[in-house]
Amino acid sequence: MSWKALMNAVVRSVCALALVAPGANIAVADQTVWQTEASQASEPIVFRTVLVEDEVEAPAAAGAAAARKLLEALGDAPLQAVVVSECFEDLDYKEELLRGIGSVIPAERIYGTSTYGSFTHQGTGGFDTVSLLGIAGHGIAVSAALVTEMGTSRLAFEEDEPLIRERLHAAGKQLAEKLPRTDQDRLLILLADAHSPKNQYLVEGVQKVVGNDFAITGGSANRNAGQTFVYFQNQAHEDGAVALMLSGDFQLALSGRKAMEEDEVISSARDGMQEALEGMEATPLSVLAFNCAGRRGRLQRPEEELDAIREVLSEEIPLFGLYCAGEVGPLDPTEAKPGVLCGGSGWHVMFTVIGR
Amino acid sequence: MRMRGAVYSLVIVSLALAAEAAEGLKLRMDAITVPPATGPLVFVVAHNTGDTLYQGQVRLAGPEGWRLTPAERPLELASGETQRLAFNVAEGRTAADNRYEFEITAWDGDQQLSRQQEIFVASAPYYRPPIDGETTAWSDAIPIEFQTEGRSTTVSTHWSRRRFSLLVAVEEDRLVPFEPGASASDPRFDAVQFAITPLEMAEEGDEQLAGRYEFLVVADPDGPGRCFHLAAPDTPEAQFLQPSPLAPREVERAQVAVWREEGVTYYACSLPFLPMRDTVRPSEGREFYFSVLVHDPDGTGIRDLGQAAGLWPSDEDRRSWSRWPGSLWPEPGPRANRVRWGFCSSLY
Structure with missing residues (x-):
C-alpha cells in the first residue's frame, strides 16, 4: 500500500461518516501543503452549500450539524475539500465550531476563513452562522497551501505601505510556489489575513508565480481584533493566507463590481451576477461570491442584495457567498489594470461561475 | 494616564x-x-x-x-x-x-x-475595551475632540457584537458625583448623556415615541460609576420629557468606570448590545445616529457633540433628549441627537 493510500485509509477509519476522495499532505515534513489525487475528466463534479445559524450558543453542535447537512447534500460524491465561512465571535467559539465540523469531516479537508457573514440561496447569515462549501467528485482536484507569519497584520497601510507591499509580495509568491501545480489548474481561491487595500499586494505576489491572466478569487478574513483567522486543515492561523487550487475539466466565468451606495450595491450585484452567468458557456455548477461587508452595511435590508442576485441566478445552482474585508477577482472597470485579470480591492462583489 | x-x-x-x-x-x-x-x-x-x-x-x-x-x-x-x-x-x-x-x-x-x-470621522472601531479605570486599551479608537468655552471634551467609541463601549474625557476643575435626591430646580451633579438612534426609527418612527436608546452615566461616590436607562424606542414623549427618579432605571450588566486624572474626568461605559441588536444591528459599515451631551453644571454647562458636528438647530432638538432629575436645560438647548455614526472594522 502506498503512503498516500495508507493515509487515506486512516482518514476513512477515523471519520467513517464522510465519504472522502484520496488526498494527503505532500510531505511529512511540510504540513502546510496538501493535495487530492488528480481529477478525471469523465468523473462528476459536485458543489453543495449549507448555511447554519447557531441560535443557542452551541458552536460545536452548529459545526457538526452543518457538516452533516453538507455530506447529506453531497450524497455519494466523494468529498475533496470543504471551505468554511464563519462569523462566530472570539477564538474560543471559533475553535468550538471547527471542532464540531471536524467531528464529522476529516480535518485535512477543512479550509476557510473567518468572515463577517455568509449568504446562500437559503438567505443571509450574520451573527453566529457558519456556511460550508463542499467540493466533491473525482472530476475535480484540490490542492492547498498555507503561509503564516506574513508580518503585516499589525501594520497600518498609511504608515507602512512599503513594508506591507514587500512582505505581502513575498508571502503571495511563497504561497503560490508551494501549491502543487497541474496542467488542469483552473481557479485559485485566496483566503487571507490581508484586508483591503493590503490584499492587492498579496495578489500581486501570487501573480508573480501563476501569471497575470490566471483566474484568482477570494476574500480577506474578518479584520476585527481577535477575529482574524484563516483555517488550514481545521486549524486557525493568524497573520496567514490559504490558497486552494481547483483543477479539472471545467470552465470559469468571472465578474467584479464595486459600489458604495445602497441602490448601486443592489444593482451592481445583479449586474455582476448577470455578466458572469452570461460569460459561462457551459452548464453552471456553482457560484462563488466574495462580497464586501461594507457593501452589506450600506443596506437597510441585506437580503435585498441577495434577492437581486437570485433574480438572475437559478436556485438549482449552489451559491457560496462570503462577506469579507477585501475581495479578490476581476476589479471594477474603474480600478482594473490592463492585461491583469484579477486584483485585490474593497467594496466589490466578485462572482465566479464554475461550469462544465 | x-x-x-x-x-x-x-x-x-x-x-x-x-x-x-x-x-x-x-x-x-x-x-x-x-x-x-x-x-x-x-x-x-x-x-x-x-x-x-x-x-x-x-x-x-x-x-x-x-x-x-x-x-x-x-x-x-x-x-x-x-x-x-x-x-x-x-x-x-x-x-x-x-x-x-x-x-x-x-x-x-x-x-x-x-x-x-x-x-471628523465619527466611527466606532470593533473592539471590546476593558472598563477598568484605564485608557490604555482605547488607543485604537477614533477620538473626537471639541471645545466648549475653552474646555476640552473627547469622545471615543468601540463596538463588538455583544457590547457598545463609550469613553468621554471631560476637562473640568472638579467632578461632582451623582446625588439621588437632586431635583431639576437644583442641578448638582455631573453626567454624560448619550443617545443611539437606528436610522430607520429616525426616518420612519412615530413622532410621539422616543425612537432611540438613551443613557446617562454618572460618577458614584460609593462605586466605580452608574449607568441609567433614560429612554427606549417605545418610550412616550410625555414620559421622557418628564424627569423621574433615576435609581430604578439602572442598566443591567452595564460596566461603568468614572475617574479623575490630571484635571480630566473620564467616563467609561460598556453596554450589552442584546436589547438593541435587532434595531441597531451592529455590523461593519452599519450607520446610526449618535450624540453625547456632557453635563457640567458648575462649569461650562452642557457640552454638545451635535453642535461640534455642525448640526443645524431644528424642531427636533427639544424632543431629542430626555429630562432627568438634576438636569439643567438652557435656552437655546442642545442640538438634536443626530450625528451620523458608523461601526467600522478594527483599525489594523
Missing part, C-alpha cells in the same frame, strides 16, 4: 458649522463614518429654506491630497427640501488629529455660496 497626546493637544474648531446663504440655501457636511483610507463616501447636506426651487451645482473640495469624485454634483431642491449629496473619496488619508477641512461651494447662475467646515 495619557491618550494619544498628539490628538488631545489639538482642538477641533468649526470654521462655519452651519452655513446659511442669504438666498435661503443651507449647506453642511455629515461626519465621515468610515476611515478615509478605505475610500468612503462623504456627504454634503443641503436644505432650501427659500420659497422657490433651487437649481444649481455643488462642488466639494477636500483636504490637501484628497481626490473626490465626482468633483461636483447638480442640486435641485424644492422649497423646504433637504438632500444628502454623496461624493466618493477616491484618494484620502487618515489625519492623526481626526480633523478634515472641506470647502463646499454651491452656485446658481451668478449666485455663489462658499463655506468651509471641519469635520
Whole structure:
C-alpha cells in the first residue's frame, strides 16, 4: 500500500461518516501543503452549500450539524475539500465550531476563513452562522497551501505601505510556489489575513508565480481584533493566507463590481451576477461570491442584495457567498489594470461561475 | 494616564458649522463614518429654506491630497427640501488629529455660496475595551475632540457584537458625583448623556415615541460609576420629557468606570448590545445616529457633540433628549441627537 493510500485509509477509519476522495499532505515534513489525487475528466463534479445559524450558543453542535447537512447534500460524491465561512465571535467559539465540523469531516479537508457573514440561496447569515462549501467528485482536484507569519497584520497601510507591499509580495509568491501545480489548474481561491487595500499586494505576489491572466478569487478574513483567522486543515492561523487550487475539466466565468451606495450595491450585484452567468458557456455548477461587508452595511435590508442576485441566478445552482474585508477577482472597470485579470480591492462583489 | 497626546493637544474648531446663504440655501457636511483610507463616501447636506426651487451645482473640495469624485454634483431642491449629496473619496488619508477641512461651494447662475467646515470621522472601531479605570486599551479608537468655552471634551467609541463601549474625557476643575435626591430646580451633579438612534426609527418612527436608546452615566461616590436607562424606542414623549427618579432605571450588566486624572474626568461605559441588536444591528459599515451631551453644571454647562458636528438647530432638538432629575436645560438647548455614526472594522 502506498503512503498516500495508507493515509487515506486512516482518514476513512477515523471519520467513517464522510465519504472522502484520496488526498494527503505532500510531505511529512511540510504540513502546510496538501493535495487530492488528480481529477478525471469523465468523473462528476459536485458543489453543495449549507448555511447554519447557531441560535443557542452551541458552536460545536452548529459545526457538526452543518457538516452533516453538507455530506447529506453531497450524497455519494466523494468529498475533496470543504471551505468554511464563519462569523462566530472570539477564538474560543471559533475553535468550538471547527471542532464540531471536524467531528464529522476529516480535518485535512477543512479550509476557510473567518468572515463577517455568509449568504446562500437559503438567505443571509450574520451573527453566529457558519456556511460550508463542499467540493466533491473525482472530476475535480484540490490542492492547498498555507503561509503564516506574513508580518503585516499589525501594520497600518498609511504608515507602512512599503513594508506591507514587500512582505505581502513575498508571502503571495511563497504561497503560490508551494501549491502543487497541474496542467488542469483552473481557479485559485485566496483566503487571507490581508484586508483591503493590503490584499492587492498579496495578489500581486501570487501573480508573480501563476501569471497575470490566471483566474484568482477570494476574500480577506474578518479584520476585527481577535477575529482574524484563516483555517488550514481545521486549524486557525493568524497573520496567514490559504490558497486552494481547483483543477479539472471545467470552465470559469468571472465578474467584479464595486459600489458604495445602497441602490448601486443592489444593482451592481445583479449586474455582476448577470455578466458572469452570461460569460459561462457551459452548464453552471456553482457560484462563488466574495462580497464586501461594507457593501452589506450600506443596506437597510441585506437580503435585498441577495434577492437581486437570485433574480438572475437559478436556485438549482449552489451559491457560496462570503462577506469579507477585501475581495479578490476581476476589479471594477474603474480600478482594473490592463492585461491583469484579477486584483485585490474593497467594496466589490466578485462572482465566479464554475461550469462544465 | 495619557491618550494619544498628539490628538488631545489639538482642538477641533468649526470654521462655519452651519452655513446659511442669504438666498435661503443651507449647506453642511455629515461626519465621515468610515476611515478615509478605505475610500468612503462623504456627504454634503443641503436644505432650501427659500420659497422657490433651487437649481444649481455643488462642488466639494477636500483636504490637501484628497481626490473626490465626482468633483461636483447638480442640486435641485424644492422649497423646504433637504438632500444628502454623496461624493466618493477616491484618494484620502487618515489625519492623526481626526480633523478634515472641506470647502463646499454651491452656485446658481451668478449666485455663489462658499463655506468651509471641519469635520471628523465619527466611527466606532470593533473592539471590546476593558472598563477598568484605564485608557490604555482605547488607543485604537477614533477620538473626537471639541471645545466648549475653552474646555476640552473627547469622545471615543468601540463596538463588538455583544457590547457598545463609550469613553468621554471631560476637562473640568472638579467632578461632582451623582446625588439621588437632586431635583431639576437644583442641578448638582455631573453626567454624560448619550443617545443611539437606528436610522430607520429616525426616518420612519412615530413622532410621539422616543425612537432611540438613551443613557446617562454618572460618577458614584460609593462605586466605580452608574449607568441609567433614560429612554427606549417605545418610550412616550410625555414620559421622557418628564424627569423621574433615576435609581430604578439602572442598566443591567452595564460596566461603568468614572475617574479623575490630571484635571480630566473620564467616563467609561460598556453596554450589552442584546436589547438593541435587532434595531441597531451592529455590523461593519452599519450607520446610526449618535450624540453625547456632557453635563457640567458648575462649569461650562452642557457640552454638545451635535453642535461640534455642525448640526443645524431644528424642531427636533427639544424632543431629542430626555429630562432627568438634576438636569439643567438652557435656552437655546442642545442640538438634536443626530450625528451620523458608523461601526467600522478594527483599525489594523
